[in-house]
Amino acid sequence: MDNWKTLSTKQIFKHRYLTLEEDSVVTPKGRKIKYLCLGRGVSSVTVVPILKDGKIPLIYQFRYPHKKYFWELPGGRIDDGEKPAEGAERELKEEMQIEADKFIKLGSFATAPGIDGHVKYVFLAEGAKFVNGPRKNDHDDSEFIQEVKTFTFPEILKMVEKGEIQVSATLIAILLYRDYLNRKKK
């Protein structure tokens, strides 16, 4: 790791959803520093599901820390032992009751590399369909989800342009999907 040395790692906080660790680190210049890391090692997925009619479903979801609703693509954490594509498939099924024919990786990115080691994978889900009709509100986080609505991709790009899509992972997934389409056109 390029002459950065970890002397020790100490867990300083633990909670159901996250952990905090403080490392003692020696930098390449020989300075000893403390480095705070959040929930290290946990990865997640965001999925762009393409329904058989070409539309894309978005979730209108209440996000308590912002006290408001956002339009978002489905996604969530990758479970222990799960491959990213398996996490994408499971999350899509759990969150939207959608199954798809094919999962294609569009890219990955670091969400907040200064504070955590989190990597988010973006998948395209082709041939997606609601398996029980649109999602029923019958599980734990259902109260956060106000509605699921389908949009054409040009409608979604318009929403991005108007600032109506404001969540990091959803924005990147849309933009990676646009680049994927442009590459296919060439």
Add this chain to the structure above:
Amino acid sequence: MDNWKTLSTKQIFKHRYLTLEEDSVVTPKGRKIKYLCLGRGVSSVTVVPILKDGKIPLIYQFRYPHKKYFWELPGGRIDDGEKPAEGAERELKEEMQIEADKFIKLGSFATAPGIDGHVKYVFLAEGAKFVNGPRKNDHDDSEFIQEVKTFTFPEILKMVEKGEIQVSATLIAILLYRDYLNRKKK
């Protein structure tokens, strides 16, 4: 806030760089839940500096939680009492020793809305110039920065396509800037 009621807020962890709070919340369906929020209220900026020759400087920066280097645009936290554009100007100066003629807001987004209320603002800095030659390594986080290099925008788009730019905020800033250029062309 759409029938979501906060009953209480309890700070459960405090550190130099972040705080954790746990709220007791009543959802619209009347269920009482605990909600964990991270470093609420802190915002940040990412800046796309356009040098007089049209090139864009990127930082090659070591990110300890990932144990590797990333190419990134400059940016950082907005200080208390600072407006986002002021934060963009200060961060650009501090991090890269760059001053610019004009700061234009390109957009904003929520970085991780499920866990924090953080908003990241993206600014374009037109007429940017290094005020003391390229940045000297003379402040605290200098050891994280390996080099500063300038690229044309097509070179940067190529890096995005090849997966060589992998940080959320930098990716979104590049993509918002591309949309800004496309709108200007119309």
